[in-house]
Amino acid sequence: MFAKLGLFLVAIVLLSIIWFFVKGKVSRTHEQVRDRALEGGFGRAMTSGPATKQLTMMGRTLTLAADPQRTGELIAHVAGADDRVTAVRPESGALVVEIDGSRPLVRAHLLPDRTVIGVDEMSWEMGFPQGAQVWSRVADAIAESAAKQGISVAEGAREFVKADRPSESQEVWVVRS
Template sequence: MGKLVIVLVLIVLASFVWYFAKSKVSRVHGQVRDRAIEGNIGRALTAGPATKHLAMMGRTLTLGADPQRAGELVTHVATADARVTDVRADAGTVVITIDGSYPRARAHLLADRTVIGIEAMTWEMGFPQGAAVWDRIATAITTAAGHQGIPVGEGARHFVRDPAAGNDPEVWTVQVA
């Protein structure tokens, strides 16, 4: 019986030691990762891909169709993507939410055209998040519009960090001239 108690006490002590050692290693690993991303090495590794992703996020589309037809097309295409979590009409616009909160795209349904693009996104781990999803949706909208005979023009937006949104994660919004 005494040996059993000693073995159980050793197991409990080993579990505590393992838990604290593992959490310290995880915390140190996180700090090293953060320093690498924030430092010159991280910037050098992420600069090219981040620039590409930022250009993808800045992609805008202008659909030359009446607001109802364009809104239906945008809604249909957006709801077909698995990463889109919400599509809703909001006072002359269609708001598309990807991955639960960001990036967020907005289609402005004007009388003579519809302009759609990302209005806010998050920047985490050296990259804007959701760029591939937005690029996929924008390409699908362009393809669907082409099949329906709707003319599509492309443009670009530029983003700036929104200091009012906090730091974790960083939120970037469209730069206003």
Template sequence: MLAKLVLVLAVIIVGSFLWYFMKSKVSGAHQQVRDRAIEGNFGRAIAAKPATKHLAMMGRTLTLGADPQRAGELITHVASSDDRVTDIHPEQGAVVIQIDGSYPRIRALLLPDRTVVGVEAMTWEMGFPQGAAVWDRIATAISQAATHQGIPVGEGAREFVKGENASGRPEIWIVRVA
């Protein structure tokens, strides 16, 4: 009985070591293939269409036709219900929303006659703007909540440009100023 138990434990331990080394070898090979694809034209061609789609999602803006206090409360309420939103804080004439700790950063400009909500800065990593699906989900929820409350909602678009960044840091993209 004791011999069988020792044998089972030995098989589990040896199997664990083998699995660990095989997994790291596969992960390393996968990383090399991914890096080569991104560096080559093939990788750029594959990533171009989804990246363009994500960039368009990040450029989505909403204009709410309501007083600033009502619009700010609605935006804060909707954004705070999303798990990926890590910070919401008011600023002079605006509400700033941060996703995943820093970027994308969304700003709701609380103007006297309307409120404009959109991404003002984002990171670009691994060939894509990060957080596009989250922003799209939040924007859709804000639009639906505003429509449900009888607030007129308009949609628009923004363009982004690559900002200055320190070496070794993710690329930061900001709204293009006309």
């Protein structure tokens, strides 16, 4: 009985080691195929429609017509409730909302008579801006919560350009100035 159990455990260990190497090779092959597709015209054609839609989502801004104390608390509460928001921190005259650790970086500019919130910078990976769905969900929640509190909300749009600064592994896009 112990011999069969020992043989079974050895088989599990050997199969785990084999799976580790096979999985790594498959992942590297998939990455190479994806990179070739994105470099060629086919990859760009496949991603251009969805990327344009997500870029439009990332450019969405909200203007909340209320005092900065009230809107800051509302934004911190609503954004902080989303599970993909990793930090909400104050900054001089603003409130910064970090999604997924760093990007997209959303900034709420707390002005005396209104607050303007939108994405200031984002990363672009695998043919798409990252975090568009999350930002859209957070923006919808902020607009809904503000409307329930009687705060007037207006929507706007921003355009982005690729940043000149180098990054380790991803493109960084910022608001066009």
